[in-house]
Amino acid sequence: MRASRLVTLLLLLQNRGRMTARQLAEELEVSVRTVYRDVEALGAAGVPLYGAAGHAGGYQLVDGYRTRLTGLTVDEARAAFLVALPDAAAELGLGEALATARLKLRAALPAELREHAERIQERFLLDAPGWYGDVDRVPHLAAVAAAMWTRRAVVLQYRRWRAPEEIERRVEPYGLVLKAGRWYLVAGGPSGSRTYRVDQILGVRPLEEEFVIPDGFDLARYWNVYLADFRARLHTADALVRLTPEGARLLGVPPTGDGWTEVRVPIESIDHAHRDFLRLGADVEVLAPAELRNRIAQTARTLATRYEG
Structure with a gap:
């Protein structure tokens, strides 16, 4: 845990330049005293940083120093593809990984590209849900996503619109779709691939059984076919x-x-x-x-x- 925090501290200084101990503490969600100890540890490890006292003081790296510790972890790589959807990343349990991935991505960019990327982030915001729809509660989204990453089957307790309204079904999570602020699970089962609204999942029981996604399955293609079929059934x-x-x-x-x-x-x-x-x-x-x-x-x-x- 501390090693990860030290890397994050180093990347913060590399990306933002001079930062005070309090600013670092707020970013890292630790005490100022912990920041002092972490700065000492980095200095002892040979990282060329220095601190200046006073109102305009703070810590910064020696000019020209750049760390190469920018390799992404598995979770950070997953989160990087949700960079425009921080709320979605948080719902999937990848909020912290997304924050770290952003730092690493910025650290890997040349200065002029990094400045351009930061300007885009400051001026564009994606707010996916509609104006008047209530935000769905999806307490089981993280569990479904975990099974999807590890390719483990699960047993869903699910509420549907027709009788019997509450069912239990073993499924194999193939993928997740976020449509207009609402999460959908695409999963395989005895009758083929089906779509489930995640906010209607009442419970998730993970199984030890691994599954293999069928050859040729493409989530985007499946979803487009599903939407076309839905619209055909919708307008009769x-x-x-x-x-x-x-x-x-x-x-x-x-x-x-x-x-x-x-x-x-x-x-x-x-x-x-x-x-x-x-x-x-x-x-x-x-x-x-x-x-x-x-x-x-x-x-x-x-x-x-x-x-x-």
């Missing part, structure tokens, strides 16, 4: 509607002139379409199917009666 019919310019804008439909726009839109079901089109209020008129038009007309009559007077 069409609705013919008339939209005002505002309604066209809300649905993302190019308006035709300044009047009404007639367009066909895919719908999942009468129930879903009924709720979705009611949100548009008077900016939409459903022409077909007749069942959907009648449902919305009945709702409009009920609302008019309710709000009379």
Whole structure:
């Protein structure tokens, strides 16, 4: 643990230049006294650093000195690919590894490229989840990820939408997908590859059994096929509607002139379409199917009666 901290301290000084003992203590999450001891240990090991007292003082490396201790550990290499998603890395249990990997990557860059990389980090931020969706609680994500790294089968306790709602199933974790702030597990089982929402996992029991990912399996290709199939099942019919310019804008439909726009839109079901089109209020008129038009007309009559007077 201390050896890792000494390397991190050294990389901090190499990346940032002069730093006070308190700044180092905050970065390393240790006491100032511990920083003093670590600096002494580095000096005794031959690292050319020196300290200056006073308000503008601090520790820094002798000009021109660069450490070559920038090799990434396995966890740090994994975390490096999540560099734009620090929250995701933390959920996977790789938050600390990501911080160390960033330091090592910066230390390996020439000064001009390091400055450019830091400027990008200061000016761009990726916030993946949507505005109005609640953040999913994924207490079993780290356990699933650990089984995925080590290629060990697990038994999932899982909640699904159809009966029986709670099931137990042995699966082989092939990969994880983060889609719009929500985690999905792609796993093999008796009936082939399936997709599970990680926030619906109620428990994970690791097994000693190792598994082999099938030849030719590609996570990105699987996910694209899964999405295409999901969309095909999602939109089972069409609705013919008339939209005002505002309604066209809300649905993302190019308006035709300044009047009404007639367009066909895919719908999942009468129930879903009924709720979705009611949100548009008077900016939409459903022409077909007749069942959907009648449902919305009945709702409009009920609302008019309710709000009379």
